[in-house]
Amino acid sequence: MALAVGMRVLTRALLRPWARGLRVAPGRTGPAAGGGDGMRCFGSPRVLVEPDPAAGVAVVKMRNPPVNSLSLEFLTELLISLEKLENDKTFHGIILTSDCPGIFSAGLDLTEMCGRKPEHYVEYWKAVQETWLRFYLSNLVVIAAINGVSPAGGCLLSLTCDYRVLANNPKYTIGLNETLLGIVAPFWFKDTMVNTIGHRATERALQLGLLFPPAEALRVGVVDQVVPEDQVQSTARSVMAQWLAIPDHARQLTKTLMRKPTADRLLTERDADIQTFVRFICRDSVQKSLHAYLEKLKQKKG
Numbered sequence: 001m002a003l004a005v006g007m008r009v010l011t012r013a014l015l016r017p018w019a020r021g022l023r024v025a026p027g028r029t030g031p032a033a034g035g036g037d038g039m040r041c042f043g044s045p046r047v048l049v050e051p052d053p054a055a056g057v058a059v060v061k062m063r064n065p066p067v068n069s070l071s072l073e074f075l076t077e078l079l080i081s082l083e084k085l086e087n088d089k090t091f092h093g094i095i096l097t098s099d100c101p102g103i104f105s106a107g108l109d110l111t112e113m114c115g116r117k118p119e120h121y122v123e124y125w126k127a128v129q130e131t132w133l134r135f136y137l138s139n140l141v142v143i144a145a146i147n148g149v150s151p152a153g154g155c156l157l158s159l160t161c162d163y164r165v166l167a168n169n170p171k172y173t174i175g176l177n178e179t180l181l182g183i184v185a186p187f188w189f190k191d192t193m194v195n196t197i198g199h200r201a202t203e204r205a206l207q208l209g210l211l212f213p214p215a216e217a218l219r220v221g222v223v224d225q226v227v228p229e230d231q232v233q234s235t236a237r238s239v240m241a242q243w244l245a246i247p248d249h250a251r252q253l254t255k256t257l258m259r260k261p262t263a264d265r266l267l268t269e270r271d272a273d274i275q276t277f278v279r280f281i282c283r284d285s286v287q288k289s290l291h292a293y294l295e296k297l298k299q300k301k302g
């Protein structure tokens, strides 16, 4: 498909400067998680991929401690892993989960958006856009096994998936809480949420910066299933089997049909969106809010 090919070329071009110096980590030996045929785990320092070739599935574990914040390097590694799996005909689905106990992802890395130069903000925002586009439109079935708290960008990442399973732990809240930080969720964050839970629920959730605990997240539809913590991975696997039983080309085309109009909106306004982000993030008032928020996080410990 022209769009997919175009995006791939774009990704490669975008990734090249960031990817320089990144080395793929040597795989752990032994059978893949889920009883695969012994194919080695692979990945990079911040992303561990556990392949199960027999099932056509790979578990992608985010491991950017302490909180899986979506830094530029981490996003780059995630994209490289996704591209590698998409290019390997063995795989039809991935389960996206976390290797950091209690945290799925703390969202965008606040240090990438604070006290940096405008050129850095441009580079960072391109990576955030690219990650959203690539995950949102991936031909693979992508299931989020959400085993921790998932605010803002962490929630967005899970919303790009085809299905979300959340561990039933009251601490594991999920939502787009940007307004609480004095910032605004961009239109494509909002569109992704609208496509998932509808306009009215999104309007309320975004303005109030709601972080939903599991029962509430299920009720409003931010997640598809809430299960005991020790069943998140096994549930994600059974759901995956159900999705993989559908003829792949029909499922892929249907996914594109559903998601392309939303993705196209960003694709046509990509540069303008970068400019909007940079203008917004460079404002003194926004920088002050973000600094204050980061300080509050740091002081929590002391």
Ligand SMILES: CCCCCCCCC/C=C/C(=O)SCCNC(=O)CCNC(=O)[C@H](O)C(C)(C)COP(=O)(O)OP(=O)(O)OC[C@H]1O[C@@H](n2cnc3c(N)ncnc32)[C@H](O)[C@@H]1OP(=O)(O)O
Pocket (backbone or CB within 6 Å): 066, 067, 069, 103, 105, 106, 107, 108, 109, 110, 111, 149, 151, 152, 153, 154, 177, 178, 181, 183, 184, 185, 186, 187, 276, 277, 280, 281, 294, 297, 298, 300, 301
């Ligand atoms: C018009 C439109 C224009 C466009 C307008 C712009 C649009 C931008 C959209 C933004 C989207 C986002 O995702 S913004 C990010 C939103 N994210 C959040 O609000 C989550 C903030 N974090 C938390 O609430 C908590 O850290 C939480 C994840 C629950 C984990 O709590 P814990 O007690 O386990 O851990 P903590 O002690 O808090 O954190 C451990 C360390 O990690 C750091 N840390 C925590 N979250 C971090 C983060 N997101 N980025 C960087 N660093 C983070 C802390 O400062 C600590 O650093 P040390 O003290 O040094 O160890």
